Amino acid sequence: MPTEVIMPQMGESIFEGTITKWLKKPGDNVQRDEPLFEISTDKVDAEIPSPAAGVLSEIKIPEGTTVQINTVVGVINESGSATASAPTPQPTTPKAEAPAQTPVASTPAAPAVGGAATDVIMPQMGESIFEGTITKWLKQVGDSVQRDESLFEISTDKVDAEIPSPAAGVLSEIKVPAGTTVQINTVVGVIGGAAGTAATPAVPAPAPAKTEAAPASTVEPQEAAASVSENMRSSPLVRKIAKDNNLDLNRVAGSGAGGRITKTDVLGFLEKHGTGTTAPAAVPVSAPAPPTVAAKPAASPAAPTTPALPGELVPLSRMRAIIAQRMIDSKRTNAHVHTVFKIDFTRIVKIREKEKSKYEQRNGVKLTYMPFISRAVIATLRKMPIVNASMEGEAIRYHQNINLGIAVALDWGLIVPVIKQAEERSFVGVARAIADLAERARGKKLKPDEVGSGTFTITNPGIFGEQFGTPIINQPESAILGVGGLFKEPAVITDDSGTDSIAIRHMIHLTLGFDHRIIDGADAGRFMAEVKKYLENWSEDIG
Numbered sequence: 001m002p003t004e005v006i007m008p009q010m011g012e013s014i015f016e017g018t019i020t021k022w023l024k025k026p027g028d029n030v031q032r033d034e035p036l037f038e039i040s041t042d043k044v045d046a047e048i049p050s051p052a053a054g055v056l057s058e059i060k061i062p063e064g065t066t067v068q069i070n071t072v073v074g075v076i077n078e079s080g081s082a083t084a085s086a087p088t089p090q091p092t093t094p095k096a097e098a099p100a101q102t103p104v105a106s107t108p109a110a111p112a113v114g115g116a117a118t119d120v121i122m123p124q125m126g127e128s129i130f131e132g133t134i135t136k137w138l139k140q141v142g143d144s145v146q147r148d149e150s151l152f153e154i155s156t157d158k159v160d161a162e163i164p165s166p167a168a169g170v171l172s173e174i175k176v177p178a179g180t181t182v183q184i185n186t187v188v189g190v191i192g193g194a195a196g197t198a199a200t201p202a203v204p205a206p207a208p209a210k211t212e213a214a215p216a217s218t219v220e221p222q223e224a225a226a227s228v229s230e231n232m233r234s235s236p237l238v239r240k241i242a243k244d245n246n247l248d249l250n251r252v253a254g255s256g257a258g259g260r261i262t263k264t265d266v267l268g269f270l271e272k273h274g275t276g277t278t279a280p281a282a283v284p285v286s287a288p289a290p291p292t293v294a295a296k297p298a299a300s301p302a303a304p305t306t307p308a309l310p311g312e313l314v315p316l317s318r319m320r321a322i323i324a325q326r327m328i329d330s331k332r333t334n335a336h337v338h339t340v341f342k343i344d345f346t347r348i349v350k351i352r353e354k355e356k357s358k359y360e361q362r363n364g365v366k367l368t369y370m371p372f373i374s375r376a377v378i379a380t381l382r383k384m385p386i387v388n389a390s391m392e393g394e395a396i397r398y399h400q401n402i403n404l405g406i407a408v409a410l411d412w413g414l415i416v417p418v419i420k421q422a423e424e425r426s427f428v429g430v431a432r433a434i435a436d437l438a439e440r441a442r443g444k445k446l447k448p449d450e451v452g453s454g455t456f457t458i459t460n461p462g463i464f465g466e467q468f469g470t471p472i473i474n475q476p477e478s479a480i481l482g483v484g485g486l487f488k489e490p491a492v493i494t495d496d497s498g499t500d501s502i503a504i505r506h507m508i509h510l511t512l513g514f515d516h517r518i519i520d521g522a523d524a525g526r527f528m529a530e531v532k533k534y535l536e537n538w539s540e541d542i543g
Contacts, residue, residue, distance in 0.1 A: 001078065002057070002075050002076065002077050002078075003051055003052040003054065003075070003076045003077075003078075004051075004072045004074075004075060005036065005037075005050070005051060005072065005073050005074035005075065005076060006051075006069075006070050006071060006072055006073065007019075007039070007061075007067050007068065007069050007070060007071045007073055008039075008048060008069065009069040009070070010039070010041050010046065015068060015069055016041070016066055016067060016068050016069065017039040017040065017041045017066065017067065017069070018039060018040045018041070018064070018065065018066040019037055019038070019039055019061055019062070019063055019064070019065055019067070019073060020038045020039060020040050020045075020063060020064070021037065021038040021063055022036075022037045022038075022059060022063060022074075023035050023036055023037055023038065023047070024036055024037075024056045025056070025059070026056055026057060026058060026059055027055065027056070027057075028055065028056050029054070029055055030050045030053065030054065030055070030056055030076065031050065031053050032049075032050055032051070032052050032053040033049040033050060033185060034049060034050050035047040035048070035049055035050075036048055036049060036050040036056070036074070037073070037074070040263070045238065045263065046130060050076065051076070052076050052078075053076075053078075054076045054077050054078045055076065055077050055078075056074060056075075056076055057075050057076065057077040058074060058075040059073070059074050060072055060073055060074055060075070061073040061074070116192060117172065117190050117191065117192045118166055118167040118169065118190070118191045118192050119166075119187045119189075119190060120151065120152075120165070120166060120187065120188055120189035120190065120191060121166075121184075121185050121186060121187055121188065122134075122154070122176075122182050122183065122184050122185065122186045122188055123154075123163060123184065124184040124185070125154070125156050125159055125161060125448045129156050129184070129448065130183060130184055131156070131181055131182060131183050131184060132154040132155065132156045132181070132182065132184065133154060133155045133156070133179070133180065133181040133182075133318045134152055134153070134154055134176055134177070134178050134179070134180055134182070134188060135153045135154060135155050135160070135178060135179070135317075135318070136152065136153040136178050137151075137152045137174060137177075137178055137189075138150050138151055138152055138153065138162070139151055139152075139165075139171045140171065140174075141171055141172065141173065141174055142170065142171065142172075143170065143171050144169070144170055145165045145168065145169065145170070145171055145191065146165065146168050147164075147165055147166070147167055147168040148164040148165060149164060149165050150162040150163070150164055150165075151163055151164060151165040151171070151189070152178075152188070152189070153444060155317070155318040155319055156318075156448075159415070159446050159447070159448050159450075159451050160319060160412075160415070160444050160446075161444050161445070161446065161447075162444050162445070165191065166191070167191050167192065168191075169191040169192040170191065170192065171189060171190075171191055172190050172191065172192060173189060173190040174188070174189050175187055175188055175189055175190070176188040176189070181318070238261050238262065238263055238265075238266050241263070241266050241267070241270075242266060245270055247266065247269070247270065249261055249266070251269070252265055252266055252269045253265065317412060317413070319412060319413040319415075320412075320413055323413055323414060326474075326475060327472050329475060330472050330473050330474070330475045331472060333475065334473045334475075334478070334515040334517070335515055335516040335517050336470075336472070336473065336513060336514075336515070336516075337513070337514055337515075337516045337521065337524070338470045338511055338512065338513050338514075339511070339512050339514075339521070339524050339525060339528060340468050340509055340510070340511045340512075341509070341510050341511075341512075341528045341529070341531070341532050342507055342508070342509055343507065343508050343509070343510055343531075343532050343535050343536060344491065344505050344506070344507060344536050345369075345486060345505075345506045345507060345508045345535065345536075346505045346506045347535075347536060347537070347538050348369065348372050348535060348538055349486070349506040351538065351542070352367055352369065352372075355367060355542060359542065359543075362543070363428050363431070363432070363543060364432075365428075365431050365432050365435045366435065367431070367542070368431070368434075369483075369486070370406070370431075370434050370458070370460065370483075371427055371430045371431040371434060371542075372535065372538065373458065373481070373483060373510075373531075373535070374404060374406070374419075374422070374430050374434065374458060375427055375430060375534075375540060376531045376534040376535050377404070377456065377458060377481060377531060378402055378404065378422050378423055378430070379534055380527055380530045380531050380534065381402050381423075381456060382402070382423060383530065384523065384526065384527050384530070385398050385399075386398075386518065386519060386523055387456065387478070387479050387514070387519060387523065387524075387527050388402055388455050388456055388479075389455075389478055389518060390455070390476045390477055390478050390518075391476070391478065391515070391517060391518055392476075396518050399455045401420070401421045401422075401423065401455070402421070402422045402423045402455060402456065403418050403419065403420050403421065403422065403453050403454050403455045403456075404418065404419045404422040404430075404454070404455075404456055404457075404458065405417070405418045405419075405454035405456065405457035405458070405474060405477075406418075406419065406434055406437060406438070406457070406458055407457060407458065407459035407460065407474075408437070408438050408441040408442070410441065410442060415441050415446070415451060416451060416454060416457055416474055417437035417438070417440075417441050417446055417450050417451050418437075418450060418451060418452065418453060418454040419433045419434070419437065420453070426543060427540060427541065427542045427543050428542070428543035437450065454474060454477060455477055456477055456479055456480070456481075457473075457474040457477060457479075457480045457481070458480070458481045458483065459471050459480060459481070459482050459483065460482075460483040461482065461483070461484075462482075462483045462484040462485040462486065462508070462509075463485070464485075465485050466484060466485055467484050467485060467487075467509055468482060468484035468509035468510075468511045469482045469484070469511060470482070470511060470513060471511065471513045472513065473513050473514070473515060478514060478515040478517075478518055478519055479512060479513065479514040479515065479519060479524075479527075480512075480513045480514075481510060481511070481512055481513075481531075482510070482511040482512075482513065483508070483510060484508055484509035484510065484511065485508070485509075486506055486507070486508045487506070487507055487508075488504050488505070488506060488507075489504070489505060489507045490502050490503070490504060490505075491503060491504075491505040491507065493505070510528065510531065510532075512524055512527065512528050
């Protein structure tokens with residue numbers, strides 16, 4: 001029966017995409033997961049895989065057309081022949097050799113030694129993620145491994161994670177070394193088969209690291225020759241723009257993760273230097289592009305455990321590169337304003353000191369200050385939904401739920417896991433969620449959907465002793481709360497009769513960073529005044 005090809009959603013805030021190129025024409029055979037067409041959205045350029053094997057019978061949406069997500073853009077019919085459904089060997093492409101390859105977690109177990117080989121593939125860690133970087137192999141060739149035992153670590157745009165083994169057996173081959181970025185469904189290793197015969201990992205020429213979303217074989221030769229060097233990372237749309245303008249992409253500094261050249265980079269270069277050969281020979285747009293993650297296996301999340309030597313040039317890890325790009329994007333996008341409030345935390349300090357031992361015994365989690373601040377924020381966001389909103393094109397999206405991000409500092413970077421529907425949780429529920437997400441973030445056990453879809457973020461650099469900071473907003477949110485350190489200070493206290501006295505109080509600074517495009521200073525002030533009131537007059541049952 002016919003299979004409809006639809007415009008996919010490439011992120012929760014993306015609702016349309018432009019078809020920039022069809023890679024097949026009506027009548028062509030296509031394999032399942034083979035690149036079918038290229039799209040461009042306001043956040044990503046990508047090649048979209050075929051949802052089925054068969055023959056492309058109809059193209060409903062021509063190139064250059066922008067359509068809504070879930071629009072039917074083409075139709076694939078079953079060919080009825082053996083060749084249409086059988087896998088086509090593609091040894092030089094980064095995809096798994098069998099289109100029916102299942103994700104890592106559901107691959108059947110293989111016999112331990114001498115049995116059928118089981119491919120280990122790069123899993124898809126979220127619907128909008130098309131590649132990942134192997135940062136570390138936790139097993140070596142010849143090592144025994146149990147099914148679901150952690151086999152290797154990966155880093156993607158959204159999460160760092162340990163990937164479990166798809167089968168029990170012996171790791172007989174490592175096809176992709178640590179430090180290499182590959183497409184999802186790429187075979188990165190083998191378990192079983194001729195176990196123990198390979199003494200060292202096979203080191204492939206990492207063709208999948210050339211481009212962000214396409215196997216090397218799908219890049220048209222004239223495009224590759226015109227503008228892309230062996231290690232250049234760019235999207236199909238970027239390469240097309242470069243080709244149309246006779247631009248050598250080697251002259252463009254990439255600001256994306258791992259040095260990826262984005263659409264913004266190439267358009268900015270053309271605006272500044274013009275097309276063709278009119279620009280000076282080697283003038284970068286900004287700072288030199290960081291090396292790709294695949295360039296050095298050492299550029300992994302584990303790098304901080306081996307400090308760099310003075311004078312050494314160390315490439316950015318994938319996470320560091322992503323953080324850098326997102327911070328720049330946020331500063332370019334949001335009209336950042338900050339307001340700082342001093343909060344008398346004495347009442348909460350006393351409650352915590354009195355209850356912390358019994359609280360941990362009752363609830364199995366330590367009583368920290370973060371749940372107090374989180375609950376005050378949640379209560380205030382419910383009263384002032386504009387601070388929980390975000391810009392969406394030329395409109396404001398008022399979010400139905402409060403998805404509270406809690407920034408967690410890691411040895412190798414920073415990550416923001418999210419408490420979904422935080423408004424439905426009690427004090428104890430919020431406390432448990434914070435502790436659980438932080439622990440799993442440090443253990444690389446987070447799932448992709450636990451680090452996205454946030455609507456408001458809290459970051460706590462005060463644990464390092466700072467008075468206050470001016471945090472950068474976490475896109476696409478519109479506000480972030482920075483928590484300063486807790487200090488004893490002399491303060492003027494006024495009693496009920498109006499008499500003033502000086503006392504030692506526990507004080508903390510809270511900073512609200514907000515996007516002035518949608519949040520006015522008055523709204524920000526009212527929000528913080530309400531948070532201050534909630535904390536200084538705490539009356540909520542902590543459970």
